[in-house]
Each structure stands twice: as C-alpha cells, then as structure tokens.
Amino acid sequence: xxxxxxxxxxxxxxxxxxxxxxxxxxxxxxxxxxxxxxxxxxxxxxxxxxxxxxxxxxxxxxxxxxxx
Numbered sequence: 001x002x003x004x005x006x007x008x009x010x011x012x013x014x015x016x017x018x019x020x021x022x023x024x025x026x027x028x029x030x031x032x033x034x035x036x037x038x039x040x041x042x043x044x045x046x047x048x049x050x051x052x053x054x055x056x057x058x059x060x061x062x063x064x065x066x067x068x
Contacts, residue, residue, distance in 0.1 A: 008038065016042040016049070 015038075 012038050012041050013045065016045040
C-alpha cells in the first residue's frame with residue numbers, strides 16, 4: 001500500500017474510535033474534517049465494532065440463561 005493510503009486508513013481508524021491525533025509528534029491533536037468517503041468508512045468500522053459488542057453481550061446472556 002502507498003503511504004498516503006496507510007495514513008488515510010490510520011486517520012479513519014483513529015476517528016472511528018474517537019481518538020484524535022495530530023499530523024506529527026510535535027503538534028497538538030486537532031479534530032480532523034473527514035471527506036464523505038472517509039466518513040462512510042468510519043461509519044462502517046464503528047458499526048462493525050458496536051455490532052461485535054452487542055452480539056458478544058447477547059451470546060454471554062444466552063450462555064447464562066442456558067446454564068441457569
């Protein structure tokens with residue numbers, strides 16, 4: 001992958017996990033403005049993350065009910 005693609009994916013992942021980061025080690029983090037494409041990718045990542053948590057919770061509750 002090209003470095004710009006890796007930087008873009010890193011920025012998308014950071015934003016989707018509500019982590020703000022600066023451009024380098026010496027500047028303060030600022031809230032980046034995402035393009036629509038990056039915002040959609042971030043939304044998909046966040047949706048997968050939340051779905052994973054909900055499904056895990058449901059499986060744990062099903063296991064507790066099964067062994068009760």
